[in-house]
Amino acid sequence: MSDKFDVAIVGAGPSGSAAALTLAKAGLSVVVFERGEFPGSKNMFGGVLYTPILEKLVPNFWEEAPLERHIVKRRFGLFSEFSEAAFEFRCEDFNQKPPFNQSFSALRAQFDPWLAKKAEDAGALIIPETVVDDLLWKDGKVIGVKARREGGEIEADVVILADGVNSFLAKKSGLRKDFTWNVLAVAAKEIIALPRGTIEDRFGLEGDEGLAMECFGDVVAGTVGAGFIYTNKETLSVGVACSINAFIDKKIVPNDLLERFKNHPSIRRLIRGGETLEYAGHMIPEGGHKQVPEVISDGLLLVGDAAHFVNASFYHEGTNLAMASGLFAAETIIEAKKKDDFSQRGLKGYLKKLEESFVLKDLKKYRQVEDWAHKNGRFFKEYPDLMLDVLKDYFTVSETPKSVIQQNIVKKLRSQLKPLRTLVELNRFRKSFFSS
Amino acid sequence: MNIAVCIKQVPATESKIRPSADGKDIDRTGLSFVVNPYDEFGLEEALKIKEQVGKGTVTVISIGEDKTIEALRTCLAVGADQAIHIKDPALSGSDTHAIALVLTAALQKENYDIIFFGKQAIDNDSGAVGIHVAELMNLPHVAVINKLEVSPDDKKAVAHRQIEGGTEVINIDLPAIFTCQKELNVPRYASLPGIMKAKQKPMTIYSLNDLNIATDAVGAEKAMITLDQLSPPEKRTAGTALEGNAGEAVTALVRLLHEEAKIF
Numbered sequence: 001m002s003d004k005f006d007v008a009i010v011g012a013g014p015s016g017s018a019a020a021l022t023l024a025k026a027g028l029s030v031v032v033f034e035r036g037e038f039p040g041s042k043n044m045f046g047g048v049l050y051t052p053i054l055e056k057l058v059p060n061f062w063e064e065a066p067l068e069r070h071i072v073k074r075r076f077g078l079f080s081e082f083s084e085a086a087f088e089f090r091c092e093d094f095n096q097k098p099p100f101n102q103s104f105s106a107l108r109a110q111f112d113p114w115l116a117k118k119a120e121d122a123g124a125l126i127i128p129e130t131v132v133d134d135l136l137w138k139d140g141k142v143i144g145v146k147a148r149r150e151g152g153e154i155e156a157d158v159v160i161l162a163d164g165v166n167s168f169l170a171k172k173s174g175l176r177k178d179f180t181w182n183v184l185a186v187a188a189k190e191i192i193a194l195p196r197g198t199i200e201d202r203f204g205l206e207g208d209e210g211l212a213m214e215c216f217g218d219v220v221a222g223t224v225g226a227g228f229i230y231t232n233k234e235t236l237s238v239g240v241a242c243s244i245n246a247f248i249d250k251k252i253v254p255n256d257l258l259e260r261f262k263n264h265p266s267i268r269r270l271i272r273g274g275e276t277l278e279y280a281g282h283m284i285p286e287g288g289h290k291q292v293p294e295v296i297s298d299g300l301l302l303v304g305d306a307a308h309f310v311n312a313s314f315y316h317e318g319t320n321l322a323m324a325s326g327l328f329a330a331e332t333i334i335e336a337k338k339k340d341d342f343s344q345r346g347l348k349g350y351l352k353k354l355e356e357s358f359v360l361k362d363l364k365k366y367r368q369v370e371d372w373a374h375k376n377g378r379f380f381k382e383y384p385d386l387m388l389d390v391l392k393d394y395f396t397v398s399e400t401p402k403s404v405i406q407q408n409i410v411k412k413l414r415s416q417l418k419p420l421r422t423l424v425e426l427n428r429f430r431k432s433f434f435s436s
Numbered sequence: 437m438n439i440a441v442c443i444k445q446v447p448a449t450e451s452k453i454r455p456s457a458d459g460k461d462i463d464r465t466g467l468s469f470v471v472n473p474y475d476e477f478g479l480e481e482a483l484k485i486k487e488q489v490g491k492g493t494v495t496v497i498s499i500g501e502d503k504t505i506e507a508l509r510t511c512l513a514v515g516a517d518q519a520i521h522i523k524d525p526a527l528s529g530s531d532t533h534a535i536a537l538v539l540t541a542a543l544q545k546e547n548y549d550i551i552f553f554g555k556q557a558i559d560n561d562s563g564a565v566g567i568h569v570a571e572l573m574n575l576p577h578v579a580v581i582n583k584l585e586v587s588p589d590d591k592k593a594v595a596h597r598q599i600e601g602g603t604e605v606i607n608i609d610l611p612a613i614f615t616c617q618k619e620l621n622v623p624r625y626a627s628l629p630g631i632m633k634a635k636q637k638p639m640t641i642y643s644l645n646d647l648n649i650a651t652d653a654v655g656a657e658k659a660m661i662t663l664d665q666l667s668p669p670e671k672r673t674a675g676t677a678l679e680g681n682a683g684e685a686v687t688a689l690v691r692l693l694h695e696e697a698k699i700f
Contacts, residue, residue: 031632037448038468041468125632127628127631127632130628130631149626149627149628149631150625150628150629150630151628151629151630152627152628154628277466
């Protein structure tokens with residue numbers, strides 16, 4: 001074996017493995033370093049995987065990938081301390097045949113090793129339990145990596161950094177700056193086991209149908225963030241994800257917030273009797289478009305969370321963007337190899353592919369969401385509380401004539417809402433989420 | 437100097453072990469697996485001896501399903517020269533006797549000067565197979581060694597073992613079998629070139645047929661010992677805090693020790 005590889009990849013998560021698989025299939029020599037005991041052992045996501053890119057990487061993936069349930073139902077709930085109002089969408093079209101609606105619940109400890117194995121089977125060399133401490137440089141160009149093992153210096157034409165949100169190497173390379181608190185979220189999550197039948201009965205599912213539900217308001221202490229439950233076959237992914245700022249402001253730790261979520265009267269009944277199998281916590285790069293660093297340097301590409309590719313809007317989409325960026329990076333390198341030009345200029349096609357795809361288009365579209373959320377905290381606390389209070393008044397049965405109830409509601413709304421401010425805020429909401 | 441190291445793939449030490457539904461095995465879902473830590477001392481000792489002697493081969497041998505190959509490859513990455521993977525569906529449910537029979541057959545295919553085992557595997561903790569193989573191969577053995585010195589002519593060795601209140605020093609002729617205790621050495625980590633070369637190193641796969649063992653000589657049917665029941669430790673109940681001043685608390689404690697715990 002020659003000591004030099006075409007490509008060295010740091011991180012065997014979805015972006016790294018997507019790149020490794022694509023490169024290895026094209027006949028390039030690829031080595032992938034994974035710091036965890038096995039690919040996926042250090043990784044976490046909420047629980048729903050969008051799969052359009054996966055289908056490109058592995059046609060008919062649904063026949064072999066370790067997926068849990070296909071999502072047919074989405075639910076968004078607003079919570080006050082004792083009430084809940086929810087919007088639920090279920091569509092039978094999402095329940096016809098694979099790949100259904102390209103969205104599946106999954107567990108990273110199973111999915112990531114599977115995708116890494118696909119890359120390995122295609123010829124990539126995957127080396128787990130190995131931390132990469134540094135990049136190797138020559139004349140201002142990246143020429144390899146230095147792994148934390150004896151004889152750990154490995155040369156490669158291109159290095160792909162797929163080492164996640166807290167990519168120290170991206171920072172060392174100078175591509176990414178230090179974070180500020182408001183661009184990161186923290187998620188805490190438990191995997192809770194329940195019998196299959198219980199899950200299906202409680203969530204109104206049949207067979208392998210799945211539900212993705214997200215909860216806002218008091219369940220997460222009115223913070224900029226959400227609680228979530230995603231149904232797996234015999235477990236639930238139950239967690240909270242909130243901006244680090246919110247945790248600091250509210251002086252609350254993620255674990256306590258998760259307990260608060262689990263103990264809300266509306267949530268408690270859904271997880272009752274379940275056994276917690278795993279607990280995990282992770283950072284999420286939610287800074288959006290403006291936080292995306294330079295992703296190309298001489299001999300170096302950034303993919304996935306390391307490049308801050310997470311769409312934190314309603315879609316909570318990260319893994320799909322990760323796989324897309326891995327695929328694009330690999331395609332770019334395959335092109336660059338033909339000309340033997342791995343300079344920044346030779347690799348610039350990567351950025352073009354990102355810009356022309358949903359990856360940067362979506363991040364651009366939702367570029368204001370993060371700012372909006374931080375400047376409009378009322379949408380996470382005061383407005384849900386008021387709305388649920390009003391709904392409670394409306395539905396409370398008594399001898400009070402309905403006309404009086406309605407008048408009281410209008411009075412309450414008038415006293416608590418400042419119409420102009422509310423209109424301005426609603427308009428900002430519209431602009432952040434629905435303008436292009 | 438030809439050295440064999442028999443290894444077993446076991447659940448990682450930090451795993452949360454739970455019995456399977458029928459109580460006859462452990463539930464393997466979601467567990468991660470490692471090379472039995474005591475076997476790693478054997479591998480390290482083998483590599484050290486080979487380096488010291490300056491020639492020879494270190495062979496790692498394991499019995500197990502397909503997944504076992506990961507453990508063998510780990511040993512190759514650390515520095516073993518070749519691996520033997522024995523797998524056969526008929527081996528399912530085998531007891532330690534059958535495992536020893538099979539390993540003996542594999543070991544007898546070559547001439548090894550030293551054969552290492554861990555003192556026990558941390559899953560079943562039976563600690564039987566190494567000694568059992570020594571008996572079947574009619575070789576001398578020293579169990580639970582924490583120091584080993586091989587003579588310059590490769591013919592003899594001095595093994596040390598910890599006994600209560602002291603150390604036993606044993607002279608032994610090679611070939612011989614040793615089972616390893618943790619003070620023996622500090623196992624090395626795999627180097628990066630080692631990991632990359634591991635895939636190219638020879639991996640021989642034997643079935644029972646290759647070892648001339650009849651499939652009905654092993655397995656659950658032939659087991660002389662069978663596992664009846666596996667159960668988790670009883671859950672500890674919450675402690676009791678005794679109220680009152682020191683005198684009252686001591687009185688209450690003595691009463692509880694006498695009446696509830698019944699220790700006197």
